[in-house]
């Protein structure tokens with residue numbers, strides 16, 4: 001058992017080094033099979049079985065020679081299905097030859113010489129050819145198949161484990177010295193990291209810039225979809241009008257920012273520059289600022305400090321996907337940051353997460369979560385502010401509230417603290433992770449375990465395995481009924497979307513559908529489906545990379561980037577064909593499909609529907 005466990009972890013690491021002799025041999029045999037026809041192909045498969053079993057057991061990297069003679073990086077992964085079977089897969093870049101090995105061994109047995117291996121060796125071109133729709137020519141279909149962007153790990157997971165057993169709970173890793181090189185980040189991405197967190201308390205801007213560059217490069221060149229979250233340091237001061245004499249420029253109730261920063265362009269609205277560098281340090285929350293001899297009075301509120309503003313400017317200029325704000329004590333801080341972000345990047349693609357860690361934030365929790373794009377249960381600092389025994393119930397409260405309000409929620413700190421030093425977690429830590437998964441948190445976050453621990457990859461593996469097991473048992477346990485979700489809408493169109501998503505999720509559960517498909521521009525419909533925590537995964541198709549990254553933060557969503565067609569029917573047909581061609585769906589799979597308003601022109605005479613479709 002112990003040996004199997006160690007193999008399991010080592011075998012997941014996908015490193016791209018020089019060709020191992022075994023991999024090169026596999027490649028040569030692959031090329032030979034092309035020349036020698038069917039009989040030879042059978043021999044090749046047998047040889048490949050031995051070779052690939054060898055590869056799967058070794059922890060070395062793999063490069064494979066494809067049929068066309070091209071040398072490709074191979075993605076190697078190992079997973080344990082809920083039934084206890086161990087699967088190995090080796091898949092090579094799409095469009096060339098694809099090798100796939102499923103090797104099953106009973107859980108609990110020592111990992112010994114290979115039992116019978118089930119091997120498929122299918123050429124990508126063959127699969128594409130079999131699935132070209134009648135309305136499309138081979139070349140443009142081939143291009144469309146290659147353009148369908150999906151996370152490499154998600155794709156492998158779906159192929160190996162099937163839809164129902166794919167992981168729904170997302171994983172965030174704090175990046176630090178223990179995992180910041182390109183190869184280390186790739187190992188984490190390969191292990192299932194969905195979000196990389198940069199904690200601005202540590203490291204220089206240059207260091208963070210380099211991590212961002214590495215993650216972007218990893219996404220662009222290796223087919224991952226890792227979102228970036230920048231976490232501010234948190235020590236802050238910002239201003240709001242207390243209701244002094246109104247003037248043309250500062251009305252009662254308005255919030256103004258006094259800043260020492262320089263702006264390249266015009267000042268953002270309601271901003272005043274001051275030329276005293278120590279201004280923010282010298283004023284305290286509760287102080288009164290008197291302007292123009294008392295013409296306007298401002299009350300100083302808690303908010304974002306000068307260092308945080310520098311970090312925020314850095315995050316905006318680097319185009320991170322999320323900014324987490326430390327020590328949020330009131331909704332105003334979040335509103336202020338959101339309006340600042342939209343004045344600086346009008347396309348408004350950065351989500352603001354409120355870290356719930358200050359005792360004051362618990363007094364206005366709902367109003368903070370309502371204005372935020374998501375929340376983090378920052379248990380480290382929270383546990384220093386409230387009695388420790390209250391932390392679990394506060395965690396449950398925040399998770400439930402976030403789900404009711406349709407905001408993603410992360411659970412952070414000390415999930416696997418002992419794994420900073422040791423290769424296996426304590427039983428109590430596993431129970432803690434299991435509880436967060438059972439509470440249906442969207443994201444589990446690693447801190448020191450990934451940033452500076454000795455076992456970042458093993459830590460991520462523990463999160464992944466615990467998530468898979470607990471999610472499975474939650475699906476099986478039909479006695480676990482959830483409290484009904486409150487309605488969220490403020491307009492009729494929102495109410496329609498909400499009703500459609502609730503009904504689609506319920507239908508998917510009742511019909512035991514394989515997947516829900518959602519075509520979404522901004523991610524709103526996708527989030528409404530995720531909020532229902534349905535039994536099957538949600539394939540979320542969207543047109544932009546930014547939205548695709550943001551969807552990575554939400555429970556059960558598998559984000560794809562796809563260029564939309566004009567109408568839902570052609571989107572559906574095309575998606576079915578593309579996914580079949582990529583080997584991610586098969587004829588007979590049952591899908592529930594819902595769609596956002598895909599075109600602006602559709603808004604006027606909205607037509608939204610739920611469709612139940614079998615893949616042709």
Ligand SMILES: Nc1ncnc2c1ncn2[C@@H]1O[C@H](COP(=O)(O)OP(=O)(O)O)[C@@H](O)[C@H]1O
Nearest residue numbers: 174175176177199201202203380447448451452
């Ligand atoms: N960018 C970084 N550079 C160096 N060390 C880091 C970095 N990010 C995190 N760490 C290390 O990992 C530990 C845990 O991370 P985290 O929980 O995010 O921070 P903190 O302990 O400050 O709350 C930190 O205390 C620090 O030692």
Ligand SMILES: C=C(OP(=O)(O)O)C(=O)O
Nearest residue numbers: 378379380381382412413
């Ligand atoms: C995540 C937390 O915040 P930080 O790591 O920034 O202290 C926490 O306190 O749990």
